[in-house]
Amino acid sequence: MCGIVGYLGFKEAKDILIKGLSRLEYRGYDSSGVAIMNENLKVFKCKGKVSDLQNLIGEQDTHGSVGIGHTRWATHGVPNNVNAHPHLSSDSRIALVHNGIIENYGSLKKELESKGHEFYSETDTEVLTRFIEQVQKDNECSLEDAVRIALTQVVGAYAIVLVSVNEPGKIVAARKGSPLVVGVGEDKEEFFLASDATPIIEYTKDVVYLDDEEVVVLTKGDITITDIRNVARDTYIETLDMELEAIEKGGYDHFMLKEIMEQPKSIEDCLRGRVIAEDLHVKLGGIQQHLPDLLNANRIIILACGTSWHAGLVAEYVFEELTRIPVEVEYASEFRYRNPIVGKGDVIIAISQSGETADTLAAIEMAKERGATILGVCNVVGSSIARASHEGAYTHAGPEIGVASTKAFTAQLTVLTSMALMVAKEKKSISENRLSELLRDLEQVPAKVEQVLKLDSAIESIAEIYKDASNCLYLGRGYNFPVALEGALKLKEISYIHAEGYPAAEMKHGPIALIDEEMPVIFIATRDSSYDKVVSNIQEVKARKGRVIAIVTEGDALIPKMVDHVIEVPNIHEMLMPMISVIPLQLLSYYIAVMRDCNVDQPRNLAKSVTVE
Numbered sequence: 329m330c331g332i333v334g335y336l337g338f339k340e341a342k343d344i345l346i347k348g349l350s351r352l353e354y355r356g357y358d359s360s361g362v363a364i365m366n367e368n369l370k371v372f373k374c375k376g377k378v379s380d381l382q383n384l385i386g387e388q389d390t391h392g393s394v395g396i397g398h399t400r401w402a403t404h405g406v407p408n409n410v411n412a413h414p415h416l417s418s419d420s421r422i423a424l425v426h427n428g429i430i431e432n433y434g435s436l437k438k439e440l441e442s443k444g445h446e447f448y449s450e451t452d453t454e455v456l457t458r459f460i461e462q463v464q465k466d467n468e469c470s471l472e473d474a475v476r477i478a479l480t481q482v483v484g485a486y487a488i489v490l491v492s493v494n495e496p497g498k499i500v501a502a503r504k505g506s507p508l509v510v511g512v513g514e515d516k517e518e519f520f521l522a523s524d525a526t527p528i529i530e531y532t533k534d535v536v537y538l539d540d541e542e543v544v545v546l547t548k549g550d551i552t553i554t555d556i557r558n559v560a561r562d563t564y565i566e567t568l569d570m571e572l573e574a575i576e577k578g579g580y581d582h583f584m585l586k587e588i589m590e591q592p593k594s595i596e597d598c599l600r601g602r603v604i605a606e607d608l609h610v611k612l613g614g615i616q617q618h619l620p621d622l623l624n625a626n627r628i629i630i631l632a633c634g635t636s637w638h639a640g641l642v643a644e645y646v647f648e649e650l651t652r653i654p655v656e657v658e659y660a661s662e663f664r665y666r667n668p669i670v671g672k673g674d675v676i677i678a679i680s681q682s683g684e685t686a687d688t689l690a691a692i693e694m695a696k697e698r699g700a701t702i703l704g705v706c707n708v709v710g711s712s713i714a715r716a717s718h719e720g721a722y723t724h725a726g727p728e729i730g731v732a733s734t735k736a737f738t739a740q741l742t743v744l745t746s747m748a749l750m751v752a753k754e755k756k757s758i759s760e761n762r763l764s765e766l767l768r769d770l771e772q773v774p775a776k777v778e779q780v781l782k783l784d785s786a787i788e789s790i791a792e793i794y795k796d797a798s799n800c801l802y803l804g805r806g807y808n809f810p811v812a813l814e815g816a817l818k819l820k821e822i823s824y825i826h827a828e829g830y831p832a833a834e835m836k837h838g839p840i841a842l843i844d845e846e847m848p849v850i851f852i853a854t855r856d857s858s859y860d861k862v863v864s865n866i867q868e869v870k871a872r873k874g875r876v877i878a879i880v881t882e883g884d885a886l887i888p889k890m891v892d893h894v895i896e897v898p899n900i901h902e903m904l905m906p907m908i909s910v911i912p913l914q915l916l917s918y919y920i921a922v923m924r925d926c927n928v929d930q931p932r933n934l935a936k937s938v939t940v941e
């Protein structure tokens with residue numbers, strides 16, 4: 329949440345900062361701002377999107393080749409011009425941008441007020457800026473020393489970037505709990521800073537991922553990293569494996585649609601080298617070392633939030649079925665606060681697209697401390713959860729920019745199913761025939777997803793009929809129950825229609841009371857072990873005049889006679905069906921949101937990377 333950028337070099341900073349903020353806008357879009365250093369600091373900031381900031385700047389003089397920028401997802405204080413970042417010291421000589429939350433800002437503020445500081449905003453960030461200013465004054469030290477001293481007294485999460493007119497030609501940045509990447513230009517003549525690598529890749533592929541409690545000082549030709557106690561740290565430069573096209577819309581109207589359409593490729597990429605059905609080969613290189621822990625696990629605990637949690641629910645069914653290891657799936661945000669029984673012998677699988685979700689990160693840190701083995705399933709390479717895990721497997725879906733997760737979900741299912749098959753094979757809890765059948769089906773998923781994507785315009789026509797609904801119910805059983813949850817989440821996230829996902833059989837314990845001729849009910853009713861039961865549930869809805877849209881298996885002769893609309897998907901093993909049956913639901917939500925004129929890629933109040941607790 330919140331995107332931050334910085335630039336120091338020889339080009340005009342403004343253009344690089346604005347472009348970088350646009351790339352990071354998925355992290356928050358309540359307000360944005362930049363501070364550019366010349367003889368003085370020029371600060372431009374306003375409520376709204378980066379495009380509003382661009383309008384505000386207009387033709388004003390922004391000359392300068394050192395600067396910082398921010399796009400905000402509001403935590404402390406409403407989205408307005410004053411609360412927008414950058415925040416300034418009382419003499420307006422230091423500017424700071426921040427992603428995270430300073431938990432002890434109240435006590436710091438009181439202390440600073442007693443020393444005469446006046447505050448204009450409601451933010452914790454302004455307090456941090458003033459605190460660093462005060463520390464620098466009290467200790468008569470450099471900006472980096474002031475940052476280090478201040479941060480030893482700060483409680484909370486931060487990624488911060490600062491510039492000071494008193495020390496021109498320098499950027500100081502630090503992180504704890506919120507991500508920060510440094511891009512290193514040729515001969516270290518220029519540096520880029522950003523919350524993730526997307527604003528950096530068009531300039532350089534050499535990056536340094538900062539670790540928690542590290543402080544970096546950038547000057548032309550030099551990068552120095554220490555921890556907040558001033559102990560030197562190595563500068564480990566990594567090469568980014570990402571292409572610019574991956575973060576552009578490539579002709580699509582929205583990132584979400586592009587990412588939905590990319591799924592055959594992202595699933596294929598995810599399977600590459602890991603699954604070869606012909607050779608009965610299934611192997612995730614990243615979990616080799618801890619495979620014995622998985623084989624001997626007392627229990628697997630899956631921790632995740634949002635869409636990733638839905639992938640975890642599918643994985644629970646798959647792992648238990650194939651490996652016979654007991655699995656629990658928990659919201660990371662609940663798990664970490666309830667003193668759970670966890671320790672040696674337990675394997676945690678943490679699922680996270682961004683790899684930065686604060687609750688998931690904190691939950692795995694807690695489980696790690698108590699002796700559990702942590703395996704990460706992340707999409708963003710080098711992200712905090714990936715690095716905090718003992719081992720893991722990347723989903724290789726490529727950058728996901730639309731706030732509503734689509735291709736990350738199917739890639740997570742691909743990795744988790746492969747992982748379960750790998751464990752089952754090693755544990756011999758699966759027969760060779762069954763393994764072979766499942767691996768063959770898994771290899772066919774990309775082609776079958778491609779087939780479903782061709783239903784695009786048929787789904788668009790159904791969207792037209794239901795675009796004005798105020799409520800929607802999604803029902804499924806077994807492997808398709810988490811798909812019902814995911815379908816409902818997609819709809820409410822981007823179209824603001826109230827939607828609920830429910831296990832189809834539970835409908836009669838409550839939601840059935842909501843059904844009338846106004847209520848669209850979406851059944852995920854593919855041919856699987858609970859098919860007959862789902863058919864009965866459909867009849868129960870129809871008997872109460874509900875409007876039913878059913879996702880069915882190709883060739884189903886029964887359900888189409890009972891319902892208002894059918895969407896046929898190709899047949900596949902029921903365990904793999906969620907990767908197929910979720911696709912029409914993604915498209916349906918997408919088209920409904922577009923028809924309702926909603927901002928599909930940046931839905932209100934949401935952010936893609938939730939780095940606050």
Ligand code: G6P
Pocket residue numbers: 633634635636679680681682683684685688731732733934935936937938
């Ligand atoms: C936010 C995003 C969701 C995502 C969830 C978990 O709510 O909008 O799309 O599923 O966070 O994020 P993670 O990066 O941990 O998968």
